[in-house]
Amino acid sequence: MNINLELTDKKAPVSGEVRMSTKNLSLYYGDFQALRDITLNIPENAITAVIGPSGCGKSTFLRLFNRMNDLITGVKVDGRVELDGINIYDRDIDVVELRKKVGMVFQKPNPFPMSVFENVAFGPRRHGRKNRMELEDVVEKSLKQAALWDEVKDKLGQSALALSGGQQQRLCIARVLAVEPEVILMDEPCSALDPIATLRIEDLMKSLAENYTIVIVTHNMQQAARVSDMSAFFMMEEDRAGILVEYGPTAELFTNPKDKRTEDYITGRFG
Amino acid sequence: MRLRRNVHEVDAIAVPAGGLARRWRLGEKFIEGWIYLAGGLAIVVLLGIIVLLVKEGVPIFFDTPPWEFFFGTKWYPVSEPPTFGIMPFFVATLWVTIVATAISVPIGVACAAYLSEVAPDKVRETVKPVIELLAGFPSVVMGFIGLMLLSPLVQSAFNLNTGLSGLTAGIMLAFMSLPIIISVSEDALRAVPDEFRQASFALGATKWETIWHVCIPAALSGITAAVMLGVGRAIGETMTVLMVAGGALAVPVSPTEPMMPMTAAIASGIGNAVRGGLQYQALFAIGLILFVLTLSVNLVADRVLERQKRKFQR
Numbered sequence: 295m296n297i298n299l300e301l302t303d304k305k306a307p308v309s310g311e312v313r314m315s316t317k318n319l320s321l322y323y324g325d326f327q328a329l330r331d332i333t334l335n336i337p338e339n340a341i342t343a344v345i346g347p348s349g350c351g352k353s354t355f356l357r358l359f360n361r362m363n364d365l366i367t368g369v370k371v372d373g374r375v376e377l378d379g380i381n382i383y384d385r386d387i388d389v390v391e392l393r394k395k396v397g398m399v400f401q402k403p404n405p406f407p408m409s410v411f412e413n414v415a416f417g418p419r420r421h422g423r424k425n426r427m428e429l430e431d432v433v434e435k436s437l438k439q440a441a442l443w444d445e446v447k448d449k450l451g452q453s454a455l456a457l458s459g460g461q462q463q464r465l466c467i468a469r470v471l472a473v474e475p476e477v478i479l480m481d482e483p484c485s486a487l488d489p490i491a492t493l494r495i496e497d498l499m500k501s502l503a504e505n506y507t508i509v510i511v512t513h514n515m516q517q518a519a520r521v522s523d524m525s526a527f528f529m530m531e532e533d534r535a536g537i538l539v540e541y542g543p544t545a546e547l548f549t550n551p552k553d554k555r556t557e558d559y560i561t562g563r564f565g
Numbered sequence: 566m567r568l569r570r571n572v573h574e575v576d577a578i579a580v581p582a583g584g585l586a587r588r589w590r591l592g593e594k595f596i597e598g599w600i601y602l603a604g605g606l607a608i609v610v611l612l613g614i615i616v617l618l619v620k621e622g623v624p625i626f627f628d629t630p631p632w633e634f635f636f637g638t639k640w641y642p643v644s645e646p647p648t649f650g651i652m653p654f655f656v657a658t659l660w661v662t663i664v665a666t667a668i669s670v671p672i673g674v675a676c677a678a679y680l681s682e683v684a685p686d687k688v689r690e691t692v693k694p695v696i697e698l699l700a701g702f703p704s705v706v707m708g709f710i711g712l713m714l715l716s717p718l719v720q721s722a723f724n725l726n727t728g729l730s731g732l733t734a735g736i737m738l739a740f741m742s743l744p745i746i747i748s749v750s751e752d753a754l755r756a757v758p759d760e761f762r763q764a765s766f767a768l769g770a771t772k773w774e775t776i777w778h779v780c781i782p783a784a785l786s787g788i789t790a791a792v793m794l795g796v797g798r799a800i801g802e803t804m805t806v807l808m809v810a811g812g813a814l815a816v817p818v819s820p821t822e823p824m825m826p827m828t829a830a831i832a833s834g835i836g837n838a839v840r841g842g843l844q845y846q847a848l849f850a851i852g853l854i855l856f857v858l859t860l861s862v863n864l865v866a867d868r869v870l871e872r873q874k875r876k877f878q879r
């Protein structure tokens with residue numbers, strides 16, 4: 295399946311294969327329905343933004359793709375979530391393997407209380423890489439990819455908690471990259487950062503999008519407009535269940551929304 | 566006219582209000598003073614204990630030089646002349662503490678990790694208070710259990726002449742220090758922010774890897790403090806070791822021998838000691854050493870706990 299993405303002039307048009315998708319997906323926290331009947335395709339090697347008012351289920355939606363919702367008791371999922379055509383909620387799916395392929399960056403930078411090196415080496419170590427030289431290579435490569443190497447190469451042994459917020463978030467991205475994922479999920483990765491750190495992360499995302507499929511939840515309309523290729527607008531229905539209102543190329547969704555609710559939200563948020 | 570009345574009304578309200586404020590201030594002063602008094606009293610009592618131990622215990626060193634006292638292997642308080650070497654007691658305490666620690670630390674930390682990371686809320690909420698209740702179990706009763714149930718087991722398992730040994734005492738002490746180790750370690754583990762676990766799971770780590778490589782390292786200083794509190798308990802416990810350690814006076818070379826830890830030596834000797842006599846002084850000196858030992862263990866634990874608290878406040 296192909297989706298053709300029409301993009302703003304600043305990006306070259308790409309046509310991406312569908313990497314992940316949801317089909318008629320509903321999610322319940324106990325009796326409360328948080329997501330209703332969501333069908334959406336996420337293209338490969340592009341940035342897909344998920345926007346919408348707070349509480350509409352953006353984070354919940356994002357956590358579907360690496361099954362982090364499994365950690366919450368009472369969660370029930372209906373429908374399909376596919377990675378390369380395989381339903382990741384099938385019973386024989388190995389969650390560890392899934393999470394190796396689908397990494398996640400959280401809202402608040404959450405480096406482990408360990409050294410910079412150990413943070414990045416954490417994933418590779420868990421997945422069986424023990425050789426020190428090999429680990430050093432992975433750590434260096436990941437930190438370079440995350441545009442953090444120059445700032446931390448002399449303090450790899452120092453506590454990661456001593457880094458600035460923006461550096462911590464890039465460290466968390468490096469930590470994900472070290473596992474060599476194919477998809478990266480980001481849940482409002484810049485909401486705890488200052489504008490300069492935010493721009494650095496955005497640049498980083500754009501460069502990563504060449505090789506990775508990225509899904510980002512953001513509160514910030516400008517950010518979605520700046521970085522994403524595709525945008526999905528979520529909203530709540532009367533019973534607070536999240537629905538997908540509109541999905542399409544970012545340029546289109548922002549300049550020419552098809553749904554009145556999208557238009558109202560976007561104009562309201564842009565002021 | 567109306568104005569005047571209003572003024573009076575205001576006065577009428579203001580007067581009792583002022584009285585109330587004054588009473589409050591007095592009440593607060595009273596409470597404040599009370600707190601200061603209690604705090605001061607605690608310090609006075611602590612200092613009093615130290616002074617007493619030093620005053621009664623240190624004079625032994627005029628008779629037995631510290632070198633002989635600490636490293637002497639013979640404790641003959643009633644022979645002529647008496648000798649006071651506390652090496653047997655010191656080594657006994659060491660053995661018993663080592664056995665107790667070796668058993669209680671792995672089990673305690675494992676239990677804490679289970680309660681904090683694995684057990685459903687319901688299980689934790691019922692099990693934890695029960696465990697904490699066990700901390701208050703009378704040590705005489707533990708002594709009885711050791712005497713009746715454990716010592717025959719130890720005797721047959723190790724083929725010993727008597728089941729009353731340092732090992733038996735150490736096992737009982739392990740049970741007695743488990744509650745505090747579990748309780749404090751569990752608190753430390755629960756204080757580890759959930760975002761670390763989330764990050765670990767999201768990187769593809771399993772539950773077990775997350776506990777072992779993230780939660781326990783992050784809580785390590787708290788767990789260390791828990792262990793030290795447990796060790797302090799093991800060093801200071803008296804009644805149980807008196808009942809089950811065997812009470813032999815030789816320097817024990819193996820934990821399976823009967824032995825007499827420092828606490829037991831004081832408890833069993835003090836009844837026969839003449840007040841102010843040499844044996845009396847020697848026992849007080851042992852008490853002083855115990856006091857210093859447990860106090861320093863507790864102080865270190867306290868410092869470590871402080872550090873743990875500060876660790877996650879970025």
Ligand SMILES: Nc1ncnc2c1ncn2[C@@H]1O[C@H](COP(=O)(O)OP(=O)(O)O)[C@@H](O)[C@H]1O
Pocket residue numbers: 323326328347348349350351352353354355366534
């Ligand atoms: N662990 C949870 N248990 C129960 N309800 C939850 C949980 N997490 C989120 N919710 C509910 O699901 C809805 C969507 O939440 P969330 O996905 O966090 O929204 P968003 O990220 O768009 O702000 C909200 O109504 C929220 O209260």
Ligand SMILES: [Mg+2]
Pocket residue numbers: 352353354481
């Ligand atoms: Mg959210």
